[in-house]
Amino acid sequence: MKVYKIKVPLILLVLFAQISLRAQQIALPKQTDRWHIEHNGSITWNIGDRIPHADHIEMSGEKVSLWVAYSIDSSGISKISRTVVFPTFRMLPDDTRSHISFTFNDNELPRIYINNQLLRTDISQKEENNTLAFRVKSINQHGIMRIMAEVGNPAQVKIERSLFPSVKKPMAIEEFKLTNISDKPVTVSMEKLIREVTTDSIRSKSSPHTVIMKSVNEGSRILQAGGSTIFSVCYLATDHPSSSLPVYPEEEEKARANRISEILAPLQLETPDTILNTEFAFAKIRATESIYKTKGGYMHSPGGLSYYAAIWANDQAEYVSPYFAFSGDSIGNLSAMNCYRLFARYMNADYKPIPSSIVAEGDAFWNGAGDRGDQAMIAYGASRYALAYGNADSAKVLWPLITWCLEYSRRHINEQGVVTSDADELEGRFPAGKANLSTNCLYYDALVSAALLGKQLHMPDNQIVPYTKEANQLKINIDRYFGATIEGYKTYKYYETNSVLRAWICMPLAMGIYDRSKGTIEALFSPKLWTADGLATQEGENTFWDRATLYALRGVLQAGATETAMTFLKYYSRRRLLGEHVPYPVEAYPEGNQRQLSAESGLYCRIFTEGLFGIRPTGFNSFNCTPRLPDNWNQMTLRHIHSFGADFDLKISRQTNRKILVSVSKGNKQHTYTLSNGGTAHIQL
Numbered sequence: 145m146k147v148y149k150i151k152v153p154l155i156l157l158v159l160f161a162q163i164s165l166r167a168q169q170i171a172l173p174k175q176t177d178r179w180h181i182e183h184n185g186s187i188t189w190n191i192g193d194r195i196p197h198a199d200h201i202e203m204s205g206e207k208v209s210l211w212v213a214y215s216i217d218s219s220g221i222s223k224i225s226r227t228v229v230f231p232t233f234r235m236l237p238d239d240t241r242s243h244i245s246f247t248f249n250d251n252e253l254p255r256i257y258i259n260n261q262l263l264r265t266d267i268s269q270k271e272e273n274n275t276l277a278f279r280v281k282s283i284n285q286h287g288i289m290r291i292m293a294e295v296g297n298p299a300q301v302k303i304e305r306s307l308f309p310s311v312k313k314p315m316a317i318e319e320f321k322l323t324n325i326s327d328k329p330v331t332v333s334m335e336k337l338i339r340e341v342t343t344d345s346i347r348s349k350s351s352p353h354t355v356i357m358k359s360v361n362e363g364s365r366i367l368q369a370g371g372s373t374i375f376s377v378c379y380l381a382t383d384h385p386s387s388s389l390p391v392y393p394e395e396e397e398k399a400r401a402n403r404i405s406e407i408l409a410p411l412q413l414e415t416p417d418t419i420l421n422t423e424f425a426f427a428k429i430r431a432t433e434s435i436y437k438t439k440g441g442y443m444h445s446p447g448g449l450s451y452y453a454a455i456w457a458n459d460q461a462e463y464v465s466p467y468f469a470f471s472g473d474s475i476g477n478l479s480a481m482n483c484y485r486l487f488a489r490y491m492n493a494d495y496k497p498i499p500s501s502i503v504a505e506g507d508a509f510w511n512g513a514g515d516r517g518d519q520a521m522i523a524y525g526a527s528r529y530a531l532a533y534g535n536a537d538s539a540k541v542l543w544p545l546i547t548w549c550l551e552y553s554r555r556h557i558n559e560q561g562v563v564t565s566d567a568d569e570l571e572g573r574f575p576a577g578k579a580n581l582s583t584n585c586l587y588y589d590a591l592v593s594a595a596l597l598g599k600q601l602h603m604p605d606n607q608i609v610p611y612t613k614e615a616n617q618l619k620i621n622i623d624r625y626f627g628a629t630i631e632g633y634k635t636y637k638y639y640e641t642n643s644v645l646r647a648w649i650c651m652p653l654a655m656g657i658y659d660r661s662k663g664t665i666e667a668l669f670s671p672k673l674w675t676a677d678g679l680a681t682q683e684g685e686n687t688f689w690d691r692a693t694l695y696a697l698r699g700v701l702q703a704g705a706t707e708t709a710m711t712f713l714k715y716y717s718r719r720r721l722l723g724e725h726v727p728y729p730v731e732a733y734p735e736g737n738q739r740q741l742s743a744e745s746g747l748y749c750r751i752f753t754e755g756l757f758g759i760r761p762t763g764f765n766s767f768n769c770t771p772r773l774p775d776n777w778n779q780m781t782l783r784h785i786h787s788f789g790a791d792f793d794l795k796i797s798r799q800t801n802r803k804i805l806v807s808v809s810k811g812n813k814q815h816t817y818t819l820s821n822g823g824t825a826h827i828q829l
Contacts, residue, residue, distance in 0.1 A: 172715045173676045177722040179285075181422050185408075186286030187727055191220055199725055201289060202430075202447050202740050205309035205400075206437040207232055208381075209447055210316040212289055212307055220279040221264070222291060225249050226307065228316045230381040231436045231445065231452035231505075234349040238508035240501065243452045244343060246355050248379060254337035254359045256320060256375060258301055259330055278303065285727055287404035287429050288397065300326045301367075311399045312437075315380035319393055322375070324367035333364035334375040340385060354385040360393055407432045410472025410791075413752055414781040417714065423721040424752060427745035430728040431464055432473050434742035440506025441482040442475055448731060448739035454503035455483050457518035458569040461525040462586070463691070464746030469532035470753050472786030481538060484526050488545040495552050498522065500571075514566030515556075517583030521569070523549035524586040527593035531600070531761035534789035539601060539764070546594055550611070553587045561621035563587050568648070570689070573735075574682055577639025581626045585651040588622065591615035592656070593761070600764050622652065623659055631672055631683070634663030645672050645683040647692035653699025656760075661703040668696050669712060677733065678716055689732045694747035701755030704822055706772040713751065757782055757794055758824070765789055766828040769806055771796040771819070790829045 178194060179187045198215035209229040216222055229245040236242070256263040262275045276295040284290040291305040304321040324330045338358040345352045360376040367373060376393035413424040435444045438453045445452045446459050455461070465480035486506055490498040499509035500518050526546050530539040556564050558579060565583045568576040576582075591611045598608040628637040630645055638646040649664050667673060672683045678693030680686065693716060700709040721727050729748045730738035753759050757780075758770030765788045773780060779797035792810040799805050799818070806817040806825045817825035 172711070175715070175718055175723060177718070178724060179722040179726055181418055181722070182284070184286070185422060185425055186284050187422070187426075187721065188282050188284045190282045191216060191280055195220065197724070200737075201285065201727075202434075203287065203289070203307075203309050204434045204436075204447060204742070205311045205313070205403075206435065207312065207314035208309045208316055209434070209452065210307065210309045211449055214283070214289075214291075216280055219277075221277055222280045222293075223250060224265075224291075224307075226316065226318070226379065227449060228355075228379045229447075229449065229452055230314050230353070230355070232438055233314065233353040233381045233383075234453075234504060235343065235347050236349050238349070238504035240454055240503045240510055241450055242349070242504055244353055244355065244381065245449065246341065246379070248357060252339070252357065253318075253377060254335040254362060254375075256322075256332070256334045258295060258322070258332050263295060263303075287433070288400060294325070296326070298326075300324070300330055301332070306397065308397060308400045310396050311403045313380070313396075314382070315378055315391070315396070317391075317393050317396050318377045318379075319397065320375045321372060322367065323372040324369055327369050329369070330367045331364065332367055332373060332375075334359060334362045336362045337377075342385075351383045353381055353383055355379070355381050356385065356388070358391075360391050403433070404429060407473060410784040410786050411470055411749075411753075412783040414783060416777050416780075419714065419718050419721055420752075423717040423727070424749060426721065426727045427729060427748040428471070429745075430740060430742050431467060431745035431749060432471065432476050435475055435479045438505035440486065442479040443486075443505070444476070444479040444483065444742070446731070446739075446741040446743055448736060448741045450739075451741070453505045454501055455486060456501045457487065457498070457516070457521040459741070459743035461487060462521040463525075463743040465525050466528040466532065467746040467749050467753070469529045469534075470749075470759075470785055470787045472784060472791070477533065480529055480533075481541070484522070484529070484542050484545055487522055488548075491545065491548045495548075495555055497552065498549070513571035516567045516569055516571060517563070517565040517580065517586065519549040519552040520563065520565075520583045520586040520590060522546075523553070523590035523594065527590055527597050528761060530597055531593060531763065532759075532767075532787050534764040534787060536601070536764060539597060543597070543601060543603075546590070546597070547607075550587075550590060550594060553583075553590075554614070560625050561617065562625045570681070573687075574646075574685075575639065575642070577641060579625070580639050580648075581622070581636055581646075582638075582648045582651050584618065584622050584626070585655040585657065588615055588618045588657070589655040591618065596762055619657060622657065627660060629663075631667065631670075633667035633670070635660050635667045636664065645670075647673060647679040647681050647689070647696065650679075650692065650696035650699045653703045654695045655699075656702065658703050661705070665700050665703065665705050665708060668700070669708065674712070677719070687732065687734065690729045690744050691731075691747055694729060694744060694751060698747075698751045698755035701751065701772045702758065702770070704772065706774055709755070709772070710774045753782070753785075756780070757796065759787075759794075761788070762826075763788075763828075766826070768824050769794070769817075769827050770822070770824040771804060771806060773798060773804055773821075788829050792829060 179189045195216045200213040203210045211227040213225040227247045231243050233244045234242050264275045265278050282292045288308040293303045302323045302325045306319040342354045378391050460483045468476035468480045486502050497515040499511040501510040526542045530542045562579045564579045568580045592615050595611040626636040636649045697713050728740040729744040731741040760768040781795040783793045795807040797805045804819045808815045
């Protein structure tokens with residue numbers, strides 16, 4: 145075991161303390177939890193009297209995505225709408241939304257009877273003497289949605305209703321597990337049902353597609369006291385309806401549970417805060433499940449009923465792929481490499497921009513917003529991914545794409561020394577001027593990472609050194625061009641004529657530029673920008689996009705304002721995990737009605753890997769670690785980090801001498817580093 149002592153300048157400690165003191169004075173809204181955390185890491189809503197209430201959740205597999213919109217009325221009866229998306233079953237012409245999807249409502253289900261009384265699973269069905277109401281007792285979420293109910297008066301049957309996607313097949317499953325909780329035999333039955341819809345052959349891509357809703361394991365049976373049975377309904381797509389294979393719902397449920405466990409096993413967060421640990425685990429599920437096996441390879445896609453079998457320069461290249469380098473998920477890493485390969489197909493000698501999005505399983509593209517700074521997004525994400533993944537062969541594949549994107553950006557530097565672009569990732573929803581802060585910060589970090597990556601690949605100095613010089617100059621130019629005092633805060637204007645605060649002023653912090661950190665942090669957490677749901681996109685507007693809040697929380701941690709960041713991180717995490725719309729980070733509101741787009745969950749996880757634990761890749765087997773251990777925590781750990789070509793644990797603990805101990809465990813070997821608060825350990829595995 146080796147011990148290292150590394151110090152941090154006192155002036156930085158003073159600055160961080162000043163930031164924390166002022167920003168912590170902001171009063172956050174009181175939160176009343178609707179959900180609670182179970183011992184197995186799931187969350188449960190015990191219905192109680194806080195009804196009516198409605199919410200929605202998305203769950204995905206390699207060939208399907210299941211969007212469940214659910215509500216409970218004032219009497220405790222549920223209403224469920226299932227929209228099943230089949231990403232690889234396409235229509236013509238090729239575009240972003242050319243996948244097929246169908247919505248199935250409660251009144252379309254096969255009818256279930258208990259002792260010859262109809263089970264009312266549809267809220268619109270009339271309550272009569274010969275019916276039994278499906279009154280919900282609780283709902284549980286953990287990659288599978290489970291709705292618990294009891295029927296009869298007194299209760300005769302307990303029903304567990306489960307909804308989930310297949311892991312590998314274009315199919316979603318709904319199960320009804322009925323258990324006799326009385327002391328007498330109970331007769332239960334479900335009708336046989338099969339319903340088919342076939343798409344128009346002229347508009348169908350490849351061949352007509354058939355969507356089938358059918359019952360499985362239907363029929364009548366007698367349940368003795370304590371006995372159980374399962375009825376199922378499946379929703380599937382096929383191009384060969386006459387030769388469809390049998391469906392085994394219980395095997396599909398087991399496979400889904402195993403996939404969730406596989407996602408959760410590596411990169412485990414252990415802190416004294418159960419809410420943070422649990423939301424981190426849920427974010428891993430959403431970030432990783434939304435990967436579709438297409439004819440163009442594995443493609444991570446946002447979801448949200450709109451974005452499937454397609455990739456974007458921001459969501460996939462910038463947000464989530466760098467996370468996969470830490471995740472330990474093999475499919476996630478396949479999707480990351482495929483994402484960059486797909487974008488690389490559009491490199492060209494004339495340096496025309498790479499499209500913002502590649503859609504329809506790779507057969508088409510979308511560039512409707514022009515250059516959104518996409519090249520900076522791709523270069524940033526690919527260089528960070530290549531370093532953290534720690535595989536030289538993969539990095540060699542990505543190097544031409546990275547250098548092409550850097551050269552594209554260099555060619556778009558204006559007279560003031562900053563990069564111009566047509567828009568930013570909000571695609572004109574809010575003004576971004578001719579040059580914006582986000583694109584320039586991404587380009588800056590891409591230059592820094594590319595210089596580090598080039599050294600690992602033994603590239604010549606005449607290629608690498610200019611990247612470092614340009615990054616240093618760009619940092620100066622960013623401050624000159626964007627630096628401004630707005631609303632009394634010494635921070636940044638988002639574009640040349642911007643005069644109001646914008647959420648994306650957080651970007652310099654996330655990219656390691658701290659020149660205006662104090663004023664920027666105060667502005668971010670001021671009433672001008674912070675709302676009940678995180679950062680407003682622009683001062684004075686109600687619109688919010690979680691991606692800005694997630695970047696800000698990471699950046700504020702990196703800047704060293706730990707206590708301030710933790711106050712808002714805990715608030716945000718509790719709202720997303722246990723509040724009114726759960727359990728994942730969301731895209732935006734009012735646009736999209738807070739869709740649980742998957743890449744935002746990757747950004748949430750990066751708050752911890754890059755922010756709280758302060759991991760900054762420097763080589764294939766090395767990184768800088770600048771941990772931010774909160775004052776009231778004695779330790780925090782990330783277990784089974786699969787990065788830098790290794791599987792290792794990173795433990796941060798407080799020492800009695802006010803020092804911080806960083807322990808890196810890899811197999812039977814351990815190295816420790818003793819730091820002052822705010823210090824950096826240079827770690828080589």
